[in-house]
Amino acid sequence: MAPKRSFVPIFLLLSFSALILFSLHQSSLPISSSSSSSNSLDHSSPTFNALPNRQPNTPNFTLTIKVLAFDRLASLSRCLLSLGNADYVNDRVNLHIFIDHFKDLDSSDNGSVNLDLKLNESREILDFVDGFSWKFGEKMVHYRTGNVGLQAQWLEAWWPSSDDEFAFVVEDDLEVSPLYYRFIRALIVTYYYNASNFSPSIYGASLQRPRFVPGKHGNKIQLDSGTQLFLYQLVGTWGQLLFPRPWKEFRLWYDTHKGKGIKPYLQGMVTTGWYKKMGERIWTPWFIKFIQSHGYFNIYTNFLHERALSVSHRDAGVNYGKTAGPDSYLLDDSSLDFNLVEMQPLNNLKWYDFCFREVLxxxxxxxxxxxxxxxxxxxxxxxxxxxxxxxxxxxxxxxxxxxxxxxxxxxxxxxxxxxxxxxxxxxxxxxxxxxxxxxxxxxxxxxxxxxxxxxxxxxxxxxxxxxxxxxxxxxxxxxxxxxxxxxxxxxxxxxxxxxxxxxxxxxxxxxxxxxxxxxxxxxxxxxxxxxxxxxxxxxxxxxxxxxxxxxxxxxxxxxxxxxxxxxxxxxxxxxxxxxxxxxxxxxxxxxxxxxxxxxxxxxxxxxxxxxxxLGMWIVDGDFSCTAVVCYQS
Known part of the structure; x- marks a missing residue:
C-alpha cells in the first residue's frame, strides 16, 4: 500500500480557474440523435456515422478521468497517486472523484459503534481527496448522500457535453501506468479524428489485459506476438476509455429498456448468470446487451508478458469477496520495449466477437x-x-x-x-x-x-x-x-x-x-x-x-x-x-x-x-438475437 501524504489544499483557486477554462473549451458541435417511433425500440445502425469536425493533426478534445470510490482508502490512495504520476504531455485533463455513501445500518446493539466507524472512514477518505493535489486540470469531488451501488456509479458518472469530450473510468482498486495517457492520446487522435481510421462501430478502448471470454463454449484468447492492438466486443471495467456518442446512445437505450422493465438477458453469456444473481448491483450486463444489439467493438491491447497500462489489484469489494491481488504487470518506462504510440491502420487490426471468433x-x-x-x-x-x-x-x-x-x-x-x-x-x-x-x-x-x-x-x-x-x-x-x-x-x-x-x-x-x-x-x-x-x-x-x-x-x-x-x-x-x-x-x-x-x-x-x-422467432424487441451461440474454431 502506498504511504499517506499530506497535501496543501490549493484546490479552491485551481477549481475556479479550471471552471472558466473548461467552460470556454466546450465544443458546440451538435449530437446526432437516434430516431425511433414510440412503439418500437431503437435497433438501427449507428447514429454517429459522421466524423467530428476536427483536423486529425490538431484535435482539440477534453479528457476527464472518472474515479469511482467507496470505502477503500488504501486502494483509492494508490489509484490517485498513480494517476497523478502519469505524463499528460502538457494537456489539460480533468479529475472527477465519485465517492459512494455507506449503506444504512440496522438498529442492532452495536449500530451506533458501526455508524461511528463508517462516518470516520468516510471522513478519512474525504480528507484525503480534499488534500490531493491535481495540477493538470479541474478536480471535482462528488460525495453522495446515499448508497447507490456500482451500477449507478458508472452510469451517472458522465453525460458528454460535446463530441470532443472523452471519459476514462477507473475503479478505486486500479493502478495505471505513467505511460497510459500518452497511449490514450495517440489512440484518440488515430482512431477518432483520423477519417481513414475512424469506424462508427468503435465505442472506446480498454487498457486492461484481455483475459475473459463471456460467451459460453467460446474460443480461448489466443493472439500472436505481432498483435499489439485488436478489437473485441467486451467492455473493460479496469480502465475503460469511452467515446462520447456511443455512450450517450447507450444511456438512452438503457433508459428505454429499464423504463419498460426489459431485462438485459442474453442467453449463452456468462454475464447473464451474474445479472440473475447480483441484479442491479452490476452494470456490465446492460452494456453487453447494448453492444450485442448494436454490433459495437472496443479496442484492446496485447503487450505480451502479461503487461498492461491499467492493472486491477482486485481488492475485496462488490466483485471480489476477498483480495485476489494484481491481475497483470504494469507497463512502465523500464519495461517498455516498443513504440507505444505507434498505431496500426484500422484496416490492419483484427476484430473479435463475444465468442472470441474473428469478425470480418x-x-x-x-x-x-x-x-x-x-x-x-x-x-x-x-x-x-x-x-x-x-x-x-x-x-x-x-x-x-x-x-x-x-x-x-x-x-x-x-x-x-x-x-x-x-x-x-x-x-x-x-x-x-x-x-x-x-x-x-x-x-x-x-x-x-x-x-x-x-x-x-x-x-x-x-x-x-x-x-x-x-x-x-x-x-x-x-x-x-x-x-x-x-x-x-x-x-x-x-x-x-x-x-x-x-x-x-x-x-x-x-x-x-x-x-x-x-x-x-x-x-x-x-x-x-x-x-x-x-x-x-x-x-x-x-x-x-x-x-x-x-x-x-x-x-x-x-x-x-x-x-x-x-x-x-x-x-x-x-x-x-x-x-x-x-x-x-x-x-x-x-x-x-x-x-x-x-x-x-x-x-x-x-x-x-x-x-x-413454431419456436423460430428468436429476436427481441431490438431485432437482435436473444442468444449468443459459440462454436470453437
Whole structure:
C-alpha cells in the first residue's frame, strides 16, 4: 500500500480557474440523435456515422478521468497517486472523484459503534481527496448522500457535453501506468479524428489485459506476438476509455429498456448468470446487451508478458469477496520495449466477437472482380449460400441471421440494393453484394442495355446469375434462397452436396441448388446466361413478368425442363407458414422439413406470430438475437 501524504489544499483557486477554462473549451458541435417511433425500440445502425469536425493533426478534445470510490482508502490512495504520476504531455485533463455513501445500518446493539466507524472512514477518505493535489486540470469531488451501488456509479458518472469530450473510468482498486495517457492520446487522435481510421462501430478502448471470454463454449484468447492492438466486443471495467456518442446512445437505450422493465438477458453469456444473481448491483450486463444489439467493438491491447497500462489489484469489494491481488504487470518506462504510440491502420487490426471468433467487417462486393475473394472467405465444404434481400424486411433478415448463428451456418453472402440496412449488415461482419454497383460493373463490361420498366428485377436476376457463374468457376456449390425462408436444422444445406442431382429446384419456395459439375457449368454459362441477356433486351414489362410468375428460380426450372436436365424438386423439403400452424410443432418440422417459408405479402407482425408458434422467432424487441451461440474454431 502506498504511504499517506499530506497535501496543501490549493484546490479552491485551481477549481475556479479550471471552471472558466473548461467552460470556454466546450465544443458546440451538435449530437446526432437516434430516431425511433414510440412503439418500437431503437435497433438501427449507428447514429454517429459522421466524423467530428476536427483536423486529425490538431484535435482539440477534453479528457476527464472518472474515479469511482467507496470505502477503500488504501486502494483509492494508490489509484490517485498513480494517476497523478502519469505524463499528460502538457494537456489539460480533468479529475472527477465519485465517492459512494455507506449503506444504512440496522438498529442492532452495536449500530451506533458501526455508524461511528463508517462516518470516520468516510471522513478519512474525504480528507484525503480534499488534500490531493491535481495540477493538470479541474478536480471535482462528488460525495453522495446515499448508497447507490456500482451500477449507478458508472452510469451517472458522465453525460458528454460535446463530441470532443472523452471519459476514462477507473475503479478505486486500479493502478495505471505513467505511460497510459500518452497511449490514450495517440489512440484518440488515430482512431477518432483520423477519417481513414475512424469506424462508427468503435465505442472506446480498454487498457486492461484481455483475459475473459463471456460467451459460453467460446474460443480461448489466443493472439500472436505481432498483435499489439485488436478489437473485441467486451467492455473493460479496469480502465475503460469511452467515446462520447456511443455512450450517450447507450444511456438512452438503457433508459428505454429499464423504463419498460426489459431485462438485459442474453442467453449463452456468462454475464447473464451474474445479472440473475447480483441484479442491479452490476452494470456490465446492460452494456453487453447494448453492444450485442448494436454490433459495437472496443479496442484492446496485447503487450505480451502479461503487461498492461491499467492493472486491477482486485481488492475485496462488490466483485471480489476477498483480495485476489494484481491481475497483470504494469507497463512502465523500464519495461517498455516498443513504440507505444505507434498505431496500426484500422484496416490492419483484427476484430473479435463475444465468442472470441474473428469478425470480418465491411465486406461489400461492388464488382465482379471483387467477388472471388469474398466467396472464398465464406465458403464451407465448397458451398456458398446466396441470400436475396429483395422484398425482405429487416426484422425477418435479422431473425434469419440468428438462426444461422444458432445452427453455425456461416457460409452465406447477402445480395440486395444499397441501403443503410445493407451497410449495417456489412459493418457487423456479414458479407454483402451491392446489386446496383455490381450491375453497373457488369453492364459496363458487357455493354448490355436494359429497359427501365424491368430494371430493378433484371438487376437481381442478372447479379444472381453472375454470382452462380463465379461460384462454379471456383468449383463451389451454390444455394440460392430469398429472405422469406429459414433453415430448420444445421443439415438443411448439406444433404444435397452428396446427391447425384446437379440441380435442386423449388418453384413454390423459390429455392435453388446448383452443384459444382462440368454439366452444370456448361448449362449455366452457355445456355442460361444467354437466355437472361436475351430476356433483358426484350421489352417485357415488369408487371407481366411478375404476373407470369417468371422469377429467377422459375426461369432456371423452365430452361432445365426444356433441355431435359434431371432435376430434384425441393418443395417437399419446405413448409409454408402461410398455412394453418395451430397444429404444427417444431418436432414435425425437424423430422420432416428442412426449411420454412412465407409469402412476400405477409406482414412482419403476422410472420412473427406464425414463427413464434413454431419456436423460430428468436429476436427481441431490438431485432437482435436473444442468444449468443459459440462454436470453437
Amino acid at each position: 467487417p465491411d465486406r461489400v462486393v461492388r464488382s465482379f472482380d471483387e467477388l472471388g475473394s469474398v466467396l472464398h472467405s465464406v465458403q464451407k465444404l465448397g458451398t456458398i449460400i446466396l441470400v436475396s434481400l429483395h422484398n425482405t424486411s429487416e426484422p425477418a433478415t435479422r431473425n434469419m441471421l440468428c438462426h444461422f448463428e444458432r445452427l453455425n451456418i456461416r457460409n452465406y453472402i447477402f445480395v440486395g440494393p444499397k441501403s443503410n440496412f445493407q451497410l449495417d449488415l456489412a459493418r457487423r461482419g456479414h458479407p454483402v453484394i451491392d446489386v446496383d454497383q455490381f450491375f453497373e460493373s457488369i453492364r459496363a463490361h458487357k455493354s448490355i442495355g436494359f429497359p427501365e420498366s424491368t430494371l430493378e428485377l433484371i438487376k437481381m436476376i442478372l447479379v444472381k446469375t453472375y454470382v452462380i457463374k463465379k461460384s462454379l468457376d471456383l468449383n463451389y456449390n451454390t444455394w440460392v434462397l430469398d429472405g422469406n425462408m429459414l433453415p430448420v436444422s444445421n443439415d438443411s444445406f448439406l444433404d444435397s452436396i452428396h446427391s447425384s442431382y446437379d440441380f435442386y429446384v423449388g418453384k413454390i419456395s423459390e429455392l435453388l441448388f446448383v452443384r459444382r459439375s462440368s454439366l452444370a457449368w456448361k448449362i449455366w454459362v452457355h445456355d442460361f446466361m444467354g437466355k437472361v441477356a436475351k430476356m433483358a433486351d426484350s421489352s417485357i414489362s415488369e408487371e407481366s413478368f411478375l404476373r407470369d410468375g417468371r422469377n429467377f428460380v422459375y426461369m432456371v426450372a423452365n430452361l432445365l425442363e426444356q433441355k431435359g436436365v434431371k432435376i430434384k424438386g425441393v418443395d417437399d423439403m419446405s413448409f409454408d407458414v402461410n398455412a394453418d400452424t395451430d397444429n404444427v410443432n417444431e418436432t414435425f418440422l425437424v423430422d420432416g422439413k428442412k426449411m420454412v417459408f412465407w409469402s412476400y405479402q405477409m406482414g412482419v407482425d403476422v410472420i412473427q406470430k406464425r414463427l413464434e408458434k
